[in-house]
Amino acid sequence: MKKVLQKRMTFLDMKLLSLVTFMVISISGFSQSVGISPTGATTPNPAAGLDINFTNKGLLFPRLALVSTTSFAPLSAHIAGMLAYNTSTVSDVSPGIYYNNGTKWIPFFAKATAAGDIQYWDGTSWITIPAGLSGQTLQIDGSGVPVWVSGVLSTVNTIQLSAITSTTVTSGGIVLNDGGSTVTARGVCWATTSNPTISNNLTSDGTGIGSYPSSITGLSSGTLYYVRAYATTAAGTSYGNQYSFTTL
Secondary structure: HEEEHHHHHHHHHHHHHHHHHHHHHHHHOOOOOOOOOOOOOOOOOOOOOOEOOOOOOOOOOOOOOOOOOOOOOOOOOOOOOEEEEEOOOEEEEOOOEEEEOOOOOOOOOOOOOOOOOOOEOOOHHHHEEEOOOOOOOEEEOOOEEEEEEEEOOEEEEOOOOOOOOOOOOEEEEEEOOOOOOOOOOEEEEEEEEOOOOOOOEEOOOOOOOOHHHEEEEOOOOOOOEEEEEEEEEOOEEEOOOOEEEOOO
16 A cells, blocks of 8 residues: 555655646746747747737737726726727727737827828827818928918028127028918018917018018027027918027
8 A cells, every 4th residue: 555655655746747847838938029920830920029920810918998998997907009999989099909018008000080180200109280271272381391381382591690799680681482471471480489470579570572671689698599580471471581699
């Protein structure tokens, strides 16, 4: 009886050893690249953590019913890099693939909200522009932004800067054409950030086409500024090329 028990224990010990060995080998293998294929015989790409190799099957993302882009629900927290397919239509989310940037959910593919909407890349994200009105044309303004206008924007160039002091600089512009509408305002605009507009600082230097000088005053010494000419018509405001300078 004792010998039988010893043999059984030895057999169980061998099975346990085999299981542990298999687990170690498996863990070692999974610490490298993992490949998934119909036969399991495909060697995974060493540069990929997970290499899925199917010719007749797709990848099915986890399906979650998101609450909004700002809410992490139904997860327990926002997790940067998380991918999921949203199944709900509520608040500001609709069905589709979303990724999480650590603070909110972002649509994997930018979406418009109405027929005729268009989108452009502003250097950081996709911006939606609502459809224009009948008769309007889409044009690129001086900031490189597409805008709907009724008519054609004027064309204006910025005159090279001169007479730079600690508080002033001389510039100006040349309105080459008015686009078919009267130029009702023109001048230069400036700011300490790139691509200034008339919502920043501006001069008012008459109306119509042609060249005009412009003097900028009240600047701060030792400061970097950006300047460009502008011209306004019924179609909107257009901008010239940009110059930058640093006051003395």
